[in-house]
Amino acid sequence: MRMGPYVVACIVAVVLDATLAPEIEILGARPDFAVLVLVYGALLMGGRTPIISGFFMGLVADSEMPEYLGLNALALAITGYLASRLLDHLVKANIFVQCTVIAGATLLHDLIYYVVYYRNHLDLFGRFFVHEALLGAVYTAVLGAVIYAVARAANWRGVTSASHW
């Protein structure tokens, strides 16, 4: 996958997180488009790309909540790094592996972000994690699988080549 389309995908993901995600909420859980793009970035390109893209996507997302400026950037950068490292050792073409990595990455991001966010109210964090983060991870993974299936059916260039990784 070339860098241009990936940057566009990152921008779209941030925009969707800010606009569409609240609208398609299910039982309080929202899909995390940034994590989705990050994992596919790690899948398709690997290396430092998911770390840097994660950092910038997080920074833009943080600009919505200046009090925690840098927190999303940190969480997404770490998530991108770990996703990239993890996928080096997994069968990337397997859809279930992809879904698991997406769900894990979403949980990891939420874990880093909300531990800091709820640092003074860890009981609230526990409740949030059980009720919303787990469901949100599953939601994001399912959405990732759907997007992957659509991309394969449409024979998108970058994504379909993932089957040969």
Added chain:
Amino acid sequence: MVSLLARFLRENRELSTLIICALISLTLLALPPAVKNAVSFVVSTPTLGPVKRVTSGATELLRVRQENTQLRRLTIELMEERSGLLACRHENDRLRELTSFLIAFEEEERFEMIPASVIGMPGGRVLEGIEIDRGLEHGITAGMPVIVSEGLVGKISRAFPGRSLIEPLTSASSAVAVTVERSRVRGIVRPRYRSAAELLSWEMDYVPARSDIQKGDRVVTSGLGGVYPPGLVVGEVTLATEGPLTMSVAVKLAVEFATTEQVFIVTGRAERDPGHDDRLDELARTLGITPGVTPGDTEDAADGELDAPGGNPTAGVGEADR
């Protein structure tokens, strides 16, 4: 040491990138709130700013649309409510006016009257009758005079058990003995028709030449003929022209028949009831009305006398009160 670090970073490029990103993130987190706000503004303005403007515009549009629908619904409801309230106000005004008239009339004339509502107006271009919701079972009989606050309407021509028919002054056979309030000149008011379906005007007949009648003079019932009590306003003179033997006097009727909704049927003279005046006074106080204002000339009330309703229509002068 530095070369060792440089070598480590070269060999672990992903980790070193993460470390740099983490250091920047932690630095941003540690910034004072004012600086964070400034950085956020710088980051969000070119990135999420336009998107937020578009989405907030779209959201606003949807909200306005919903609000518009709600307001339209509310407007319809309010319009319905308003028309209901206007109808109530109109009815209230009318009833106040009628009550005021009733109080004033009963104070001065001591007539017994029955109120009735108009339920129909048969006739084509010329109003030939007015149907009301009171009849024989309410004590109404043919020949009783019918009045409103503005003046004389006509008389009952036919009475049925629950309804009656009024013969208004517009009827071709109508004739009312009248007198000019100011000069006491007498005559008979009746309609003039161009054809059977076209009423031209009302004229006062049998007025001798050189009588003292001027435009604007009020015309009231004279009481002659025995059908109508004296002093009821019939209309006013609009034109008085001298002729060789008689004057031609055009009269504009006081009552607007097309818009009449409530009428009073004069059933006879009232017996003095000891509590009657008190009740009237109380009602007048409630409505803020000053009793004692009569609808017509009260001088004539002493001259004439209302006979039993439906009395001989040919009695009196000529064709008076037909």
